[in-house]
Amino acid sequence: MSWSIVEVARMSGVTSRTLRHYDEIGLLPAAGVRSNGYRYYESDDLLRLQQIRVLRELDLGLAEIQAILDEQSDQVEALRGHHARLLRERDRLTLVAHTVARTIEELEKHSGDSEMSHINRPENLFEGFDPTEYDDEARERWPEQWQESKDRTAAMTPADIERLQHEQTAAMIRMAELMSAGTEVGDPAVQAEIDAAYRTICTMWTPDATAFKCLGDMYVDDPRFTATYDKIALGLAAYYRDAMAVYADSMLL
Numbered sequence: 001m002s003w004s005i006v007e008v009a010r011m012s013g014v015t016s017r018t019l020r021h022y023d024e025i026g027l028l029p030a031a032g033v034r035s036n037g038y039r040y041y042e043s044d045d046l047l048r049l050q051q052i053r054v055l056r057e058l059d060l061g062l063a064e065i066q067a068i069l070d071e072q073s074d075q076v077e078a079l080r081g082h083h084a085r086l087l088r089e090r091d092r093l094t095l096v097a098h099t100v101a102r103t104i105e106e107l108e109k110h111s112g113d114s115e116m117s118h119i120n121r122p123e124n125l126f127e128g129f130d131p132t133e134y135d136d137e138a139r140e141r142w143p144e145q146w147q148e149s150k151d152r153t154a155a156m157t158p159a160d161i162e163r164l165q166h167e168q169t170a171a172m173i174r175m176a177e178l179m180s181a182g183t184e185v186g187d188p189a190v191q192a193e194i195d196a197a198y199r200t201i202c203t204m205w206t207p208d209a210t211a212f213k214c215l216g217d218m219y220v221d222d223p224r225f226t227a228t229y230d231k232i233a234l235g236l237a238a239y240y241r242d243a244m245a246v247y248a249d250s251m252l253l
Helices: 005-012 016-024 043-057 062-071 075-109 122-126 135-141 143-154 158-180 188-202 209-221 223-230 236-252
Strands: 002-004 039-042
Touching: 002 005, 005 016, 005 039, 005 043, 016 039, 039 043, 043 062, 043 075, 158 188, 158 236, 188 209, 188 236, 209 223, 209 236, 223 236
Parallel strands: none
Antiparallel strands: 002 039
8 A cells, every 4th residue: 555745744744845855865765656746655654754753753863863764673673762762751851841830839839039049959940851952052063072071971970960960050049149149240259150160061071261151152142051041040141151251261261
């Protein structure tokens, strides 16, 4: 049995244009072309398309997906692997949803309280978030340093990573308190926090002045970074960026 490209587009939710692109790049070659010029697909093609959609849901790029599909020899075993990854992602997103729901509950319960005094465990704000979500940007901007960071991170235990995350969250809160107090970014107290942040980064990779400033710029230019910092206090991402620029100019040049 076979299906036209229009039928496959309708049943899969993938546009005909995308299917033609997949055919052109060899990711999903059509089974053939009918006399009317339309591509058609068979059962094995639909199964491959399902896997493509699954792997896209896991945020893999097309080249990576093609390599995975071309190398697999056992389709059922491959699907089991995809299923396991989806379940892990489901569990992670469930934890993220729980984190957000808990934060909403806390904020509603303490509506009108000053600053963040009601957050008993601020590290809970970030439970479930994917620590690798900025990998593509980091790999593109600093490929050698990114690899160094990944190698060092791989050597860390889960307890080490959890401790580091808690320390970073605590540092963000201290910076937010300094910002709320109107402390200038060049103040020794602020620069001491940035120095500690720089030394933490240096356990993973060692940025020079330009790279450290660029990292600070990313906190503001990338909305995902901004959202992470501004969850603690509005404007914190820009405060970090400005303080990091001062530190880079005075300590890293």
